[in-house]
Amino acid sequence: MRFILNGLWLMIALIFSKPTTAQQIIPITTDENALVLKVDKDKNLSVIYYGKKLANKEEYSTVTEMYRQADNYTQVADAAYTPSGSRNLLEPAITVTHADGNNSLTLRYVSHEQKDLSNNVSQLSILLKDPVYDFQVRLFYKSYFKQDVIEQWAVISHKEKSNVTLHKFASANLHLKAKGFWLTQYHGDWAKEMQPEESKITHGIKTLDSKLGTRANLFQPSVFMVSMDKLATEDEGTVLYGALEYSGNFRTDLELDYQNNLRIISGINNYASDYSLKPNEEFVTPGFLYLLSHNGKGTASRKMHDWARTYKVLDGQGSRLTLLNNWEATYFDFNEGKLKELIKDTRKLGVDLFLLDDGWFANKYPRNGDVAGLGDWEPNKKKLPNGIATLVKEAENNQVKFGIWIEPEMVNPKSELYEKHPDWVVKQPQRSEHYFRNQLVLDLSNPDVQDFVFKVVDDLFTKNTNLAYIKWDCNAVIYNAHSSYLKNQNHFYIEYMRGLYNVLKKIRQKYPTVPMMLCSGGGGRVDYAALEYFTEFWPSDNTDPMERIFMQWEYSYFYPSITSSNHVTDWGKQPIKFRTDVAMMGKLGFDIVVKHLNEKDLLYCQEAIKQYDSFKDIVWHGDQYRLSNPRESDVASMQYINTEKTNGVLFNYLVNNRYGAGSTYPIKLKGLDANAKYTIKEVCLYPGNKSAIDNSKSYSGEFLMSIGFNPIVNAQRTSVVLLISKI
Ligand code: DGJ
Numbered sequence: 001m002r003f004i005l006n007g008l009w010l011m012i013a014l015i016f017s018k019p020t021t022a023q024q025i026i027p028i029t030t031d032e033n034a035l036v037l038k039v040d041k042d043k044n045l046s047v048i049y050y051g052k053k054l055a056n057k058e059e060y061s062t063v064t065e066m067y068r069q070a071d072n073y074t075q076v077a078d079a080a081y082t083p084s085g086s087r088n089l090l091e092p093a094i095t096v097t098h099a100d101g102n103n104s105l106t107l108r109y110v111s112h113e114q115k116d117l118s119n120n121v122s123q124l125s126i127l128l129k130d131p132v133y134d135f136q137v138r139l140f141y142k143s144y145f146k147q148d149v150i151e152q153w154a155v156i157s158h159k160e161k162s163n164v165t166l167h168k169f170a171s172a173n174l175h176l177k178a179k180g181f182w183l184t185q186y187h188g189d190w191a192k193e194m195q196p197e198e199s200k201i202t203h204g205i206k207t208l209d210s211k212l213g214t215r216a217n218l219f220q221p222s223v224f225m226v227s228m229d230k231l232a233t234e235d236e237g238t239v240l241y242g243a244l245e246y247s248g249n250f251r252t253d254l255e256l257d258y259q260n261n262l263r264i265i266s267g268i269n270n271y272a273s274d275y276s277l278k279p280n281e282e283f284v285t286p287g288f289l290y291l292l293s294h295n296g297k298g299t300a301s302r303k304m305h306d307w308a309r310t311y312k313v314l315d316g317q318g319s320r321l322t323l324l325n326n327w328e329a330t331y332f333d334f335n336e337g338k339l340k341e342l343i344k345d346t347r348k349l350g351v352d353l354f355l356l357d358d359g360w361f362a363n364k365y366p367r368n369g370d371v372a373g374l375g376d377w378e379p380n381k382k383k384l385p386n387g388i389a390t391l392v393k394e395a396e397n398n399q400v401k402f403g404i405w406i407e408p409e410m411v412n413p414k415s416e417l418y419e420k421h422p423d424w425v426v427k428q429p430q431r432s433e434h435y436f437r438n439q440l441v442l443d444l445s446n447p448d449v450q451d452f453v454f455k456v457v458d459d460l461f462t463k464n465t466n467l468a469y470i471k472w473d474c475n476a477v478i479y480n481a482h483s484s485y486l487k488n489q490n491h492f493y494i495e496y497m498r499g500l501y502n503v504l505k506k507i508r509q510k511y512p513t514v515p516m517m518l519c520s521g522g523g524g525r526v527d528y529a530a531l532e533y534f535t536e537f538w539p540s541d542n543t544d545p546m547e548r549i550f551m552q553w554e555y556s557y558f559y560p561s562i563t564s565s566n567h568v569t570d571w572g573k574q575p576i577k578f579r580t581d582v583a584m585m586g587k588l589g590f591d592i593v594v595k596h597l598n599e600k601d602l603l604y605c606q607e608a609i610k611q612y613d614s615f616k617d618i619v620w621h622g623d624q625y626r627l628s629n630p631r632e633s634d635v636a637s638m639q640y641i642n643t644e645k646t647n648g649v650l651f652n653y654l655v656n657n658r659y660g661a662g663s664t665y666p667i668k669l670k671g672l673d674a675n676a677k678y679t680i681k682e683v684c685l686y687p688g689n690k691s692a693i694d695n696s697k698s699y700s701g702e703f704l705m706s707i708g709f710n711p712i713v714n715a716q717r718t719s720v721v722l723l724i725s726k727i
Helices: 002-016 057-066 296-312 336-349 389-397 416-420 447-463 489-510 545-555 576-583 599-621 701-706
Strands: 024-029 033-039 045-052 094-097 108-116 121-129 135-144 149-158 164-176 181-187 195-200 204-209 224-228 238-244 250-256 262-268 275-277 288-293 323-325 353-356 401-406 467-472 516-518 565-568 587-590 623-628 635-641 647-654 677-683 698-700 719-726
Touching: 024 057, 024 121, 024 135, 033 057, 045 057, 045 164, 149 164, 149 275, 149 296, 164 238, 164 288, 181 250, 238 250, 238 262, 238 296, 275 489, 288 296, 296 623, 323 336, 336 353, 336 389, 336 599, 353 389, 353 467, 389 401, 401 447, 447 467, 447 489, 545 576, 545 635, 565 576, 576 587, 576 599, 576 647, 576 719, 587 599, 599 635, 599 647, 677 701, 698 701
Parallel strands: 323 353, 323 587, 353 401, 401 467, 467 516, 565 587
Antiparallel strands: 024 033, 033 045, 094 164, 108 121, 121 135, 135 149, 149 288, 164 262, 164 275, 181 195, 181 224, 204 250, 224 238, 238 288, 250 262, 623 635, 635 647, 647 719, 677 698, 677 719
């Protein structure tokens, strides 16, 4: 009977869906590209093309005829969302066990709907149904015309008699054709984040994934690039950027199949996560974000930045606060008096905000080190007898703002929270606990824990109405994944993330604009789902400026500099100018003991902050060009230019200390107006130093872009900041 009803439903749906001839072409077009889907006569939905868009849409249907590759035996090798258990022979996007125990799935096109969400954004949804089971997948493609970005996700549901188990549930399934593919991927560890690797993709499956639970991408972020036909450079070649918008376990499979096509399947990691889907429940996958550029990585990253600032990052088009953080200045060793001094130093330095870091809380087990107190969010009475309010007041008196550090998802076993609520902690009931930085993770799948975490933040704002900034840390990964709240442990990793997003949503409903930094003892967490709630992220605990030149370079492919919290610290051997200049290529902060700075160093910082205030808008909202790669040259050069092409900043650093290393050749600028004239002036000079640059000269944009400009970087001038101004 059920089969008859399903068949009937399908017939009705087909009658009401758009009329289809033997085959139907569905192009998703952006400014430069088209992702073209095809519905064949048997209602299989496939990807037939992703590349430069054609003027004549009719010609898309002819694309596949031009390829003479090996046989597509199953007719689903190029599926837009590959089901498993029926004809498929390759990596699936979705694998299920139906209510009756059957493992097979076939997905047939039923209908599609396209709507414009604005004059730049449109959304296509395509309904796919199993002809036998009452099971459906709705694919969503949200395209951003000007930025050439597509976000793709799936909504899975069914009306079977009882639960269906989802074994795999990807967000997206791409199918690409090229004469060869190269993968750019990243790996890392604490203080070694964003290490790039480039390799030719060979046959078989390459998986990028994380199973860490919380700070999912400590070892490997979900961002990657695929160059097509040849390895893309900054300005040449076809390159696809991809990233999963998800802060938990992810998995991206890149499969070079027997036909030499590349299949990319990305979504939540199905590791230990068989999901039991109730009838009528909707399983909504996170978005998989992708962008195709035919002019190399530079264009791709600028489009990504534009997209991120306009549509994704919280307050992406707004401003940010410069700050002084006390973490490396004091660690856990401070009291009210010391902090009041630091607040005065904040003013003296000239930044906007003082940020109080770890160590301000817990009484029964005071937070005097990382071994105790996490979870007990009451100000420590010994260190802060008058609470936080007096510090906020002190900040006000000094005309600076006040921000605070929290790590609300975590607990030390030595804490009152753990004593009161051992059942709120993620741990295996029968196994010994295993710690990451002496701490455990709270079970955010439990609504009571979600309320607790929300209250940590809410209480801080309620008690301190002028609190202006939160640094949200997350240092532990999940070991011994188990929730004493959940009945089905297979749901744990997914429910943890749902819980986290619930809390963040609630915080943003009540406090929509307050800036929050996404920190994770390094860059183990940044992604475009989290950045909907956070204004900025912490790229790494490694703030050695030499290391940061390389790391920030890699992050810059994917994230706009307004999101990158760069702090000047005592890491590294470079002079204060070098350290400050590197930190200025993003959102500037300091984590130093101001009173340890000698007179000239202090003066340098004060003047540099003023200078930064004058050009930060260009760094945050302008177009970013990577001019000279530190991995290929003695000099690293990074340029930012406003959209009007009238004002820019060029940062240059010596990254090689071998004899005579320096800027032997001119650096070619980019993105200028060729016909305009520009002056170039060195700024951020160390007190007493004279510039080697003649700022009275002017150059045409054409000259600067085709001949270039020599910033005169050498062992005496290791860091050179230049202002570019149109006359
Ligand atoms: C790790 C962060 O990255 C540091 O900046 C600092 O906030 C510590 N946690 C505090 O425990």
